Amino acid sequence: MKPAPFAYHKARSLDDAVAMLAANEDARLLAGGQSLIATLNMRLSAPAMLIDINGIGGLDGIAMKDGKVEIGALTRHTQAERSDVIARHAPLIARAMPHIAHVAIRNRGTLGGSIAFADPAAELPACLLALDGEVEATGPKGKRTIKAADFFLGLFETALAPDEMLTAIRLPAADKDSRVGFAELARRHGDYAIVGLAAAARASGRGLSDVRLAYFGVGNTPMRATKAEAALEKGDVNTAVAALDLDPEDDVQATAAVKKHLAGVLLRRVAAQLMEAR
Ligand SMILES: Cc1cc2nc3c(=O)[nH]c(=O)nc-3n(C[C@H](O)[C@H](O)[C@H](O)COP(=O)(O)OP(=O)(O)OC[C@H]3O[C@@H](n4cnc5c(N)ncnc54)[C@H](O)[C@@H]3O)c2cc1C
Numbered sequence: 001m002k003p004a005p006f007a008y009h010k011a012r013s014l015d016d017a018v019a020m021l022a023a024n025e026d027a028r029l030l031a032g033g034q035s036l037i038a039t040l041n042m043r044l045s046a047p048a049m050l051i052d053i054n055g056i057g058g059l060d061g062i063a064m065k066d067g068k069v070e071i072g073a074l075t076r077h078t079q080a081e082r083s084d085v086i087a088r089h090a091p092l093i094a095r096a097m098p099h100i101a102h103v104a105i106r107n108r109g110t111l112g113g114s115i116a117f118a119d120p121a122a123e124l125p126a127c128l129l130a131l132d133g134e135v136e137a138t139g140p141k142g143k144r145t146i147k148a149a150d151f152f153l154g155l156f157e158t159a160l161a162p163d164e165m166l167t168a169i170r171l172p173a174a175d176k177d178s179r180v181g182f183a184e185l186a187r188r189h190g191d192y193a194i195v196g197l198a199a200a201a202r203a204s205g206r207g208l209s210d211v212r213l214a215y216f217g218v219g220n221t222p223m224r225a226t227k228a229e230a231a232l233e234k235g236d237v238n239t240a241v242a243a244l245d246l247d248p249e250d251d252v253q254a255t256a257a258v259k260k261h262l263a264g265v266l267l268r269r270v271a272a273q274l275m276e277a278r
Pocket residue numbers: 028029030031032033034035036037038073099100101102105108109110111112113114116117119121122123124160164165166167190191192193
């Protein structure tokens with residue numbers, strides 16, 4: 001199948017991209033194209049215009065800024081995978097990255113595209129939520145910051161306004177007491193996960209505090225399991241598994257019951273990772 005006809009605009013700058021978005025109601029941004037082009041080819045979407053943002057300079061860096069890790073929206077997955085800044089200051093992203101698709105896709109796909117697309121089975125939105133990160137949105141009125149907890153609104157739905165572009169992702173930098181864990185179950189490596197879990201916590205004496213468990217593949221958005229978090233802070237993995245407050249639905253990959261069982265399996269694996277010293 002071929003995509004429906006569309007106009008194409010290569011944005012020369014961020015201002016140009018935002019102005020074109022504001023002026024064209026039915027336009028879509030083209031980043032790595034790894035999700036968008038497939039939806040066009042299958043005619044799941046048929047925007048009137050694509051605004052190609054790949055030529056915009058300065059949107060593909062990874063740097064420490066004001067104590068946070070700032071990742072430009074056009075940063076490719078492979079760039080993040082190989083980044084020393086990510087390895088040292090955002091180890092949860094480093095752990096998640098190899099699970100995202102395959103190298104050919106990671107060479108083109110962008111972190112901004114993955115988060116803006118908000119696939120409920122994707123790894124990075126869950127990592128953003130687990131880390132209590134934020135995104136920078138740029139629109140005709142300027143920039144604003146949106147916390148991860150307020151960003152993912154529904155199935156492929158985010159808090160970005162139609163005339164806004166995601167321009168950066170910011171994550172709190174890890175320190176010596178930061179603990180992270182990541183695990184997912186997929187039929188084949190590189191497939192979207194049946195269920196996945198991204199987690200962050202702080203070492204507190206012999207236990208953990210500030211536990212944040214963000215599941216993916218179990219609902220329309222990445223989901224916190226807050227009762228299980230509280231149980232894990234008390235140091236009891238069995239109670240945490242029993243307390244898992246998730247309500248997945250059957251999908252093409254697995255039944256709700258299987259997903260709930262797998263969520264418990266992942267919690268045990270991730271809890272063990274959280275208890276390890278960095
Ligand atoms: C075979 C295959 C397997 C895959 N497996 C996985 C997987 O296991 N896990 C996973 O997470 N992903 C997976 N992906 C998707 C991949 O990670 C994509 O790179 C990612 O979802 C989208 O990034 P992109 O840069 O390609 O965005 P695009 O495809 O260019 O865009 C996706 C959507 O986001 C919008 N968008 C893009 N950038 C911005 C921005 N800066 N601001 C606002 N909106 C924007 C676009 O308009 C579009 O609606 C897979 C893809 C394929 C083809």
